[in-house]
Amino acid sequence: MILLVSARTSSLACRLAFALSGLAGEVKDLSLRGGEHLTPEMLALNPKGQVPALVLDSGETITETPAILLAIGEMAPDSGLIPAEGVARWQVMEWLAWYAYQFPRAFQPAFRPAIFGPPPAENQIREGGLKRVGEALEFLESRLGARDWLVGDALTAADLSAAMMTTFAGFVGVAPPDALMAHRKRVFALPALAETLKAEGFAA
Numbered sequence: 001m002i003l004l005v006s007a008r009t010s011s012l013a014c015r016l017a018f019a020l021s022g023l024a025g026e027v028k029d030l031s032l033r034g035g036e037h038l039t040p041e042m043l044a045l046n047p048k049g050q051v052p053a054l055v056l057d058s059g060e061t062i063t064e065t066p067a068i069l070l071a072i073g074e075m076a077p078d079s080g081l082i083p084a085e086g087v088a089r090w091q092v093m094e095w096l097a098w099y100a101y102q103f104p105r106a107f108q109p110a111f112r113p114a115i116f117g118p119p120p121a122e123n124q125i126r127e128g129g130l131k132r133v134g135e136a137l138e139f140l141e142s143r144l145g146a147r148d149w150l151v152g153d154a155l156t157a158a159d160l161s162a163a164m165m166t167t168f169a170g171f172v173g174v175a176p177p178d179a180l181m182a183h184r185k186r187v188f189a190l191p192a193l194a195e196t197l198k199a200e201g202f203a204a
């Protein structure tokens with residue numbers, strides 16, 4: 001199994017999940033700037049030309065963060081990343097669907113306003129994105145409350161996508177609320193993540 005990623009991009013949550021899962025396989029870190037995700041070999045594995053992508057031993061490729069997190073969680077049931085059944089499982093899926101909707105609509109205009117409109121509109125587009133980043137963080141904070149984890153009393157895949165949003169907020173200059181910083185610290189402190197976080201360029 002191979003997980004295709006690129007450091008400090010939206011493949012982070014899947015990379016963290018892979019590290020926590022203990023699954024055997026390779027993590028391949030591609031340079032997006034260098035176009036390594038767009039070579040014929042990589043496009044054959046993932047015609048979307050994006051990371052993350054999970055190439056299974058069968059040769060099939062799974063893309064899209066929620067689907068990859070679900071696959072990793074189900075292949076490693078003891079990790080607790082995806083609860084086995086019931087309300088907790090549905091709530092984790094709810095968070096992953098929320099992430100998949102909110103992340104691009106908030107962060108893409110914040111990071112790359114030019115793809116949404118001509119130069120005169122860029123600042124307004126960026127501002128709109130930054131506002132939505134702030135709103136998404138506030139919502140996350142309100143649902144986390146005083147708890148350690150978003151669903152139940154242990155870490156799930158929902159916490160990884162949330163920690164990624166907190167991290168990316170910092171990249172675009174939006175200060176996350178204290179509770180989310182503490183939540184991300186909790187995630188990043190997991191010993192099983194140390195090597196991955198180092199490879200992603202996050203200080204220990």
Ligand SMILES: N[C@@H](CCC(=O)N[C@@H](CS)C(=O)NCC(=O)O)C(=O)O
Pocket residue numbers: 009010011032037049050051052063064065066100
């Ligand atoms: N919906 C996808 C989005 C993945 C995505 O946007 N990947 C970006 C990195 S942040 C990418 O690979 N971009 C390559 C490119 O645009 O050439 C997911 O959630 O997995």
